[in-house]
Amino acid sequence: MKLNPSKDFLLVTGGCGYIGSHTTVVLQKAGFQVLILDNLKNSKPKVLSRIQEITGQRPEFVEGDIRDAKGLEALFQKYRVSACLHFAGLKAVGESVEQPLNYYENNVQGSLQLFKAMKEAGVKRLVFSSSATVYGQPKSLPLSESASRQAENPYGQTKLMIEHILEDLCRSDLDWSVMSLRYFNPVGAHPSGMIGEDPLGIPNNLMPYISQVAVGRRKKLQVFGNDYPTSDGTGIRDYIHVMDLAEGHLAALRAAFESTGFQALNLGTGKAASVLELVQAFEQASGVKIDYEIVQRRPGDIAECWADPRLAREKLNWSCQRGLIEMCADSWNWQQKNPQGYD
Numbered sequence: 019m020k021l022n023p024s025k026d027f028l029l030v031t032g033g034c035g036y037i038g039s040h041t042t043v044v045l046q047k048a049g050f051q052v053l054i055l056d057n058l059k060n061s062k063p064k065v066l067s068r069i070q071e072i073t074g075q076r077p078e079f080v081e082g083d084i085r086d087a088k089g090l091e092a093l094f095q096k097y098r099v100s101a102c103l104h105f106a107g108l109k110a111v112g113e114s115v116e117q118p119l120n121y122y123e124n125n126v127q128g129s130l131q132l133f134k135a136m137k138e139a140g141v142k143r144l145v146f147s148s149s150a151t152v153y154g155q156p157k158s159l160p161l162s163e164s165a166s167r168q169a170e171n172p173y174g175q176t177k178l179m180i181e182h183i184l185e186d187l188c189r190s191d192l193d194w195s196v197m198s199l200r201y202f203n204p205v206g207a208h209p210s211g212m213i214g215e216d217p218l219g220i221p222n223n224l225m226p227y228i229s230q231v232a233v234g235r236r237k238k239l240q241v242f243g244n245d246y247p248t249s250d251g252t253g254i255r256d257y258i259h260v261m262d263l264a265e266g267h268l269a270a271l272r273a274a275f276e277s278t279g280f281q282a283l284n285l286g287t288g289k290a291a292s293v294l295e296l297v298q299a300f301e302q303a304s305g306v307k308i309d310y311e312i313v314q315r316r317p318g319d320i321a322e323c324w325a326d327p328r329l330a331r332e333k334l335n336w337s338c339q340r341g342l343i344e345m346c347a348d349s350w351n352w353q354q355k356n357p358q359g360y361d
Contacts, residue, residue: 286325
């Protein structure tokens with residue numbers, strides 16, 4: 019089956035969210051028609067007009083929930099869809115520890131409804147938003163796709179369960195092609211500053227927390243633990259620019275039309291930075307001093323995690339092009355232009 023940019027829609031679930039919106043921009047710039055399905059629980063409809071300003075095209079939009087079987091059936095009847103990029107779901111580790119049932123219902127049950135609707139509609143090309151949390155506590159670093167999967171929090175468990183479902187689906191029907199992209203830590207924003215990360219309430223992720231402190235929305239950054247067995251005691255992660263990540267999705271989509279079966283791929287830089295190193299890089303990029311305080315570790319967090327990205331280079335001909343300073347500069351540009359986010 020060939021990928022036809024102009025004829026069919028690409029369904030992007032959760033397309034008004036942080037990663038979904040940036041991927042939509044990349045897809046539209048590449049000439050594809052995008053249909054966004056989003057329940058707007060953790061996103062804003064204003065994103066649609068921002069995408070239009072960047073690309074010159076407003077994506078088609080349906081407000082709906084992936085748990086709604088009838089809504090999904092109606093969507094696939096109305097639109098000719100050739101493939102799906104599945105971002106919709108809850109995504110905070112700490113929150114998942116406190117609200118596991120919400121995470122299993124939204125992420126796992128919702129994904130099941132989506133996959134059933136796709137199967138009924140004969141749509142068998144999927145790029146799935148997975149996560150490095152499926153690996154749990156790394157036994158060795160960097161993490162390759164062959165590492166054991168043993169998620170240590172409910173969020174990671176939902177991603178791992180969905181991967182198992184997709185593996186079984188691909189074994190049961192050889193026409194399916196699934197690219198499961200295990201993200202490391204997406205940060206940054208579109209260089210225009212028109213779209214970026216706009217979390218509800220206190221940010222669960224580090225970069226938006228730093229940038230909200232820089233712009234004056236919050237007094238100081240909370241650093242969760244400085245007693246990890248790392249160089250400066252703070253957690254170490256592999257930060258990836260959201261535009262590199264979005265371009266990785268386009269490459270994965272193209273690959274999904276060239277092969278069948280289930281393929282898991284790490285999307286990361288292969289380089290690690292601690293919390294305090296990210297703070298220093300942001301200060302360098304922005305010229306703003308970031309006040310912070312050390313607080314207790316969060317439940318479910320691990321000490322360090324970074325990717326071996328070689329398989330993605332080999333399979334997708336893709337690799338990260340943007341460094342830590344550019345990630346910080348683009349985050350700051352977005353936050354300065356949108357001090358209250360999309361509001």
